Each structure stands twice: as C-alpha cells, then as structure tokens.
Amino acid sequence: MSVKEYFLPQSLTEATGLLAEHGPSLLVMAGGTIAMPLINEGISMPERVMGLRRAGLNYTQRSNGAVAIGATTTLTQIVSLEAVPLLQTAADNAGSWSIRNMGTIGGNIFAPPPAGDVAVALLALDAQVRLVKQGGERLMPLADFYTGFMTNALEPDELLAEIRVPAAVGKTAYLKYGRKHAVTPAIVTVAAHLVLDGSKVKEARLALNGVGPHPLRARKAERVLAGSALTTASIAAAAQAASEECNPFTDAIATEWYRRKMVGVYVKRALAQIAGLEA
Numbered sequence: 001m002s003v004k005e006y007f008l009p010q011s012l013t014e015a016t017g018l019l020a021e022h023g024p025s026l027l028v029m030a031g032g033t034i035a036m037p038l039i040n041e042g043i044s045m046p047e048r049v050m051g052l053r054r055a056g057l058n059y060t061q062r063s064n065g066a067v068a069i070g071a072t073t074t075l076t077q078i079v080s081l082e083a084v085p086l087l088q089t090a091a092d093n094a095g096s097w098s099i100r101n102m103g104t105i106g107g108n109i110f111a112p113p114p115a116g117d118v119a120v121a122l123l124a125l126d127a128q129v130r131l132v133k134q135g136g137e138r139l140m141p142l143a144d145f146y147t148g149f150m151t152n153a154l155e156p157d158e159l160l161a162e163i164r165v166p167a168a169v170g171k172t173a174y175l176k177y178g179r180k181h182a183v184t185p186a187i188v189t190v191a192a193h194l195v196l197d198g199s200k201v202k203e204a205r206l207a208l209n210g211v212g213p214h215p216l217r218a219r220k221a222e223r224v225l226a227g228s229a230l231t232t233a234s235i236a237a238a239a240q241a242a243s244e245e246c247n248p249f250t251d252a253i254a255t256e257w258y259r260r261k262m263v264g265v266y267v268k269r270a271l272a273q274i275a276g277l278e279a
C-alpha cells in the first residue's frame, strides 16, 4: 500500500476539517523528520497524509512577556527566539542544522525518547499546549499531555496548534549530555527553572529527558528544593531524589544504570550553575 492522497490545508480550520472527515487514517505530518523515514522504510504505511506546512501554524507572538508559538515553527526559528533563552539553548542542542531546519517544535513534543530535547525545556517553563479540533479547543499543561511511551492526551480529531510559554521569572539552566559533543541523542537532558528569594528557593521546576517514557518533571526533586536554601547540601539531595524518581531505559546509547547515574551528575551541575556554586 502507498500514500493515495496528500492534503496540504491552507488554514487550521481546513486542517481540523480534514481530520474530522478522515479520522485516524489521516497521518499528520509537520516537518516530517520522524514521520518521513518511517514511511520510506515501510514501517508506517498511511493511505492519507496531511502536511501542516501551510496551515498557518508557523509564528511566534509575544504578549506581556509570554510567548505563543505555532506548532509548526521550526527548531531553527526557535534558535533565534531571543524572548525565551532556555528554548533557544534547547533547540540549538536538538539534532543537526538539517533536522532543525525541517523539524518543528510541535513535532518535538511527539518525538519518542531519547528525543524531546526541546519539550523538556517547555516542561521546565511550565508551557501549555493548545489542542484544536473542528468546532472546539482546549488548553492543558504540557506536563499533563504525556500519558506514556508514545501516548498522549491528543484525541484522534485534534491537532496540536500552539504552545504557550509563560514569562520566565526565575533563573534557568539547560544541560544535555550525550556520547558526542554535538548532533547526539541524549543520555540525559536537564532543564531547570528556579525562582529564588535571596538564596531561598520559592519555586522549582526541574525536567528530565532521555530517562523515562517521555520528557518528565522531577517532582520529588522539586519538592526537596522548594522552601530550602539553594546550597551544596540541598542540591545534592535534589540530585539524589531525581536519580531515584526517574525511569530510565537501556538502549544502544546507554544502559539504564548509567542514565540514572548521569541524572544525579547533571541535575547537580544544572542547579550548581544557577546557584553559582562548584558542582
């Protein structure tokens, strides 16, 4: 079987209309960096494909410090998004120039682990996703969107249309560790956002990628930090909590044991960077 129909909707309304008409038999494609190789290899054999490239979802809009990002905004465009430095760093660490030129921020949210190097920064920034279907839409925290390995809260008739990033009021850090310095899959990626009052942590968001079924918040480590002074001791305790609560896997890149060890090391480094301490 091969692709019989290819749709290129010119608006979000047209795209959600096509989805309502064809349902799950219609494969949604944004940049295609994940979807196309699967079709080329015959692993995915959709009868119908809908490209989102012209659906009007490539934009960034600023309002009161918050940023709304259309789902098909490319990772290369995110590298230039000065309003959100954490996202710039994250996008700069995802794949190669060719992948970033094609790959989209929305697609990164659907990417199987260890991909998700931009989504993990969105988690640390407490981003929300706007899901749209014919005649309706809903907004939910990205943290609630993920439900398991390659599963999520998206209904078959919905599209991810937009990502909303609130104004970052705290200090941030982003560290990706892979086997190579560049163009490398993550062994672990850490994104952190801390709101400090002097040395005391008022609010902590810590997110991990490459060490679970999807990018995830390290909630236990966040609870260790919240309300504590950001010291060598509290950082070590948070790193320990993060390495215990993550759920790593073994693949061709690293073992589960090694990934868990590196969570401790890289959470410590990211937090020490924010605190201005030696890790």
Ligand SMILES: Cc1cc2nc3c(=O)[nH]c(=O)nc-3n(C[C@H](O)[C@H](O)[C@H](O)COP(=O)(O)OP(=O)(O)OC[C@H]3O[C@@H](n4cnc5c(N)ncnc54)[C@H](O)[C@@H]3O)c2cc1C
Binding pocket: 027, 028, 029, 030, 031, 032, 033, 034, 035, 036, 052, 071, 072, 075, 093, 094, 095, 096, 099, 102, 103, 104, 105, 106, 107, 108, 109, 110, 111, 114, 115, 116, 117, 118, 158, 159, 160, 161, 183, 184, 185, 186
């Ligand atoms: C060689 C290579 C290296 C890579 N390196 C990295 C890396 O270092 N870090 C990293 O994080 N990722 C990496 N990736 C993964 C991936 O390419 C990117 O994360 C990219 O952001 C995916 O976006 P896309 O638009 O190409 O997705 P697509 O391939 O178009 O779509 C992927 C999936 O998401 C769904 N989808 C996409 N957009 C929407 C939407 N708006 N609404 C509903 N469903 C949607 C599609 O149906 C499809 O199932 C790499 C990929 C390759 C091939």
